[in-house]
Amino acid sequence: MAQKLLEGARLPKSSEYPHLDLYMDQVTTYLEQQLGGLSRHPGDDKILTKTMINNYAKAGLLNPPVRKKYSADHLLQLVFIYMMKNFLTINDVQKILDPVKEVCFTEEQRTGHAPKKGEEDPAPKETFARVYDELEEELSDGARDCIRDIENKIRAAGGSFEDADPSVKAQLQQFDAICRIAADIYVRKLYLEKLLDSFH
Numbered sequence: 001m002a003q004k005l006l007e008g009a010r011l012p013k014s015s016e017y018p019h020l021d022l023y024m025d026q027v028t029t030y031l032e033q034q035l036g037g038l039s040r041h042p043g044d045d046k047i048l049t050k051t052m053i054n055n056y057a058k059a060g061l062l063n064p065p066v067r068k069k070y071s072a073d074h075l076l077q078l079v080f081i082y083m084m085k086n087f088l089t090i091n092d093v094q095k096i097l098d099p100v101k102e103v104c105f106t107e108e109q110r111t112g113h114a115p116k117k118g119e120e121d122p123a124p125k126e127t128f129a130r131v132y133d134e135l136e137e138e139l140s141d142g143a144r145d146c147i148r149d150i151e152n153k154i155r156a157a158g159g160s161f162e163d164a165d166p167s168v169k170a171q172l173q174q175f176d177a178i179c180r181i182a183a184d185i186y187v188r189k190l191y192l193e194k195l196l197d198s199f200h
Contacts (some may be wrong), residue, residue, distance in 0.1 A: 010108035011136040013036070021069035024050050031078060036085070050080055056081060061094050063105060064112035073105075080173060083135075085089050086116040092196050104128040153180040 012034050018051035022030065031047045039047060062077050077097070084093045101110055105128065106121045108114050115121040157177035164172050 011035075011079065011139050014072070014132045015137055017072040017075050019072060021066070021071050022075075024053065024065075024071060027053065027070045027075065031075065031082070035079065035082060054148055058193070059094070061090065061112075063101070063109050066112075068131070071170065073128045074108075077101075077129055079132070080135065086191070087185075089197075092144065092193070093198055095199060100128070100131055104121065104131060149184070152179060153177060153184070 018030065028048060028050060035047045039061055043196075051081050053062065056078075057064050061081060063074060065074065080097060084096065088096075105125050106124060108121055154177045155172050157180055160176045161169055161172040
């Protein structure tokens with residue numbers, strides 16, 4: 001059951017992203033197509049709106065576009081933001097992304113401003129595509145482990161409330177399965193928040 005519900009929950013590899021820069025309408029359309037499987041109601045829920053993307057760029061969460069165009073690196077950043085904003089605050093997402101952006105982009109790429117005259121803008125030490133590919137691989141590998149774990153929780157819930165009235169037993173078992181999965185999500189989210197709070 002978990003396998004069927006999560007069918008299509010995958011990220012494209014960084015090499016699958018367009019190598020041509022895109023305008024805003026093309027960005028939103030492309031991300032709708034690529035990330036639909038990670039949405040609760042594909043086609044109904046907007047993955048990312050123009051307003052969201054503009055706000056992320058204004059806040060410095062997303063590198064500013066270059067002449068109103070977005071590169072593959074912009075798309076990769078937007079995927080990180082989309083995934084993390086579902087369970088973290090925007091401030092927490094920024095706390096995670098800022099140090100990585102320092103390593104993967106020049107100051108000009110991060111801010112849209114050329115360095116002051118006489119100041120050097122050092123070349124990036126790493127590529128954002130490599131960072132993204134780690135996420136993509138983790139989602140692929142983690143999804144299999146997660147599906148197995150969810151199915152174990154559902155099986156365990158199927159053995160609960162054995163002495164309940166038969167007319168409500170299935171409802172109680174379904175509620176138990178939901179609670180087991182929700183408790184796991186809650187503890188992982190709490191751990192992540194506390195880990196972020198420990199960062200200086």
